[in-house]
Amino acid sequence: xxxxxxxxxxxxxxxxxxxxxxxxxxxxxxxxxxxxxxxxxxxxxxxxxxxxxxxxxxxxxxxxxxxxxxxxxxxxxxxxxxxxxxxxxxxxxxxxxxxxxxxxxxxxxxxxxxxxxxxxxxxxxxx
Amino acid sequence: xxxxxxxxxxxxxxxxxxxxxxxxxxxxxxxxxxxxxxxxxxxxxxxxxxxxxxxxxxxxxxxxxxxxxxxxxxxxxxxxxxxxxxxxxxxxxxxxxxxxxxxxxxxxxxxxxxxxxxxxxxxxxxx
DNA sequence: CGGGATCCGAGCCGATACTG
DNA sequence: CAGTATCGGCTCGGATCCCG
Numbered sequence: 001x002x003x004x005x006x007x008x009x010x011x012x013x014x015x016x017x018x019x020x021x022x023x024x025x026x027x028x029x030x031x032x033x034x035x036x037x038x039x040x041x042x043x044x045x046x047x048x049x050x051x052x053x054x055x056x057x058x059x060x061x062x063x064x065x066x067x068x069x070x071x072x073x074x075x076x077x078x079x080x081x082x083x084x085x086x087x088x089x090x091x092x093x094x095x096x097x098x099x100x101x102x103x104x105x106x107x108x109x110x111x112x113x114x115x116x117x118x119x120x121x122x123x124x125x126x127x
Numbered sequence: 128x129x130x131x132x133x134x135x136x137x138x139x140x141x142x143x144x145x146x147x148x149x150x151x152x153x154x155x156x157x158x159x160x161x162x163x164x165x166x167x168x169x170x171x172x173x174x175x176x177x178x179x180x181x182x183x184x185x186x187x188x189x190x191x192x193x194x195x196x197x198x199x200x201x202x203x204x205x206x207x208x209x210x211x212x213x214x215x216x217x218x219x220x221x222x223x224x225x226x227x228x229x230x231x232x233x234x235x236x237x238x239x240x241x242x243x244x245x246x247x248x249x250x251x252x253x254x
Numbered sequence: 255c256g257g258g259a260t261c262c263g264a265g266c267c268g269a270t271a272c273t274g
Numbered sequence: 275c276a277g278t279a280t281c282g283g284c285t286c287g288g289a290t291c292c293c294g
Contacts, residue, residue: 013176014234015155015227022226023150025287028142041256053257055287067240078255079294088236095229098222099149100142107141109215113194152267168276179268180277205275206274 018095021066026051026059028096031085034069035093038084068092145222148193153178153186155223158212161196162220165211195219 021027026048033039033047045056060083063069068089074080085093148154153175160166160174172183187210190196195216201207212220 013156015230017234017237018226018230019149019152019155022146023152025146025150028146045256052288052290054259054289057257058287065241065244066237067244073256079257081256088233088240091233092229095225098225099145102219102222103141103143103145106215106218107144110144110193113215114192117192117194172276179270181269181279182267184277185266200276206277208276 018092021063021068022096022099024059024062026056027063028099030059030063030083031068031089031092031096032100034083034085034089038072038082041081041083044083063089148190148195149223149226151186151189153183154190155226157186157190157210158195158216158219158223159227161210161212161216165199165209168208168210171210190216 029048030044033044039047041053041056044060045051045053048056051059060069060071064071067086069083069085072082072084074082156175157171160171166174168180168183171187172178172180175183178186187196187198191198194213196210196212199209199211201209
């Protein structure tokens with residue numbers, strides 16, 4: 001799980017809770033993708049660059065546990081399972097969207113700065 | 128707002144850049160702590176719940192590489208090194224602050240939901 | 255269709271010890 | 275003070291196979 005017990009670290013820094021969730025590879029994308037409405041397991045898989053089922057399940061279960069989304073199984077054939085944001089999950093959207101916005105605006109800058117930094121380091125090393 | 132399904136894959140990629148940085152355990156806290164002005168290595172150590180020097184160095188170097196902060200060495204005795212946010216680093220603050228705000232506001236809710244969920248699961252398991 | 259089970263590697267992170 | 279060096283753990287997440 002992203003984080004287990006509620007110990008001192010969470011008391012002094014509640015941010016860890018969200019940070020750990022945001023930090024994992026797929027949660028943010030899931031929140032944003034479910035923002036428009038519920039989606040099925042396969043829909044999410046497709047959108048999320050073919051994340052493996054295990055990891056997607058793992059992530060979804062964790063988010064369900066935290067009350068960010070609900071999992072609804074329809075007793076049909078073929079099986080259908082829908083994931084939908086709870087109000088709590090929706091409340092995360094305005095927090096997460098700026099992240100992607102910032103990324104889109106600054107990705108080029110960061111990448112070029114990074115490259116420049118690496119070049120400088122290489123130069124120092126060479127003499 | 129998240130928009131056209133076809134573009135979602137593109138939203139994902141630049142986001143990874145920021146997500147990976149946010150995901151690591153200390154970057155967000157560092158950005159927030161440097162928001163008020165430059166800080167020394169030891170000051171950061173103290174504030175960040177005694178993160179080990181290795182990890183702090185590792186994180187700071189990564190952020191420096193991405194152009195989020197600068198590292199200034201003062202030729203003094205004893206040695207002094209200050210870390211300061213660049214404008215780019217500062218631009219990240221309004222993105223990160225809502226995260227901690229959300230965390231503080233909802234930590235109790237998430238924790239209790241999580242506990243309730245775990246209890247339910249245990250009950251099912253027990254019969 | 256929507257997963258579960260298993261194996262496995264990568265890398266973040268921490269503790270401890272030592273240095274210019 | 276501000277790191278570096280070494281060792282090791284643990285979790286994340288990908289691949290693959292299998293099931294109701």
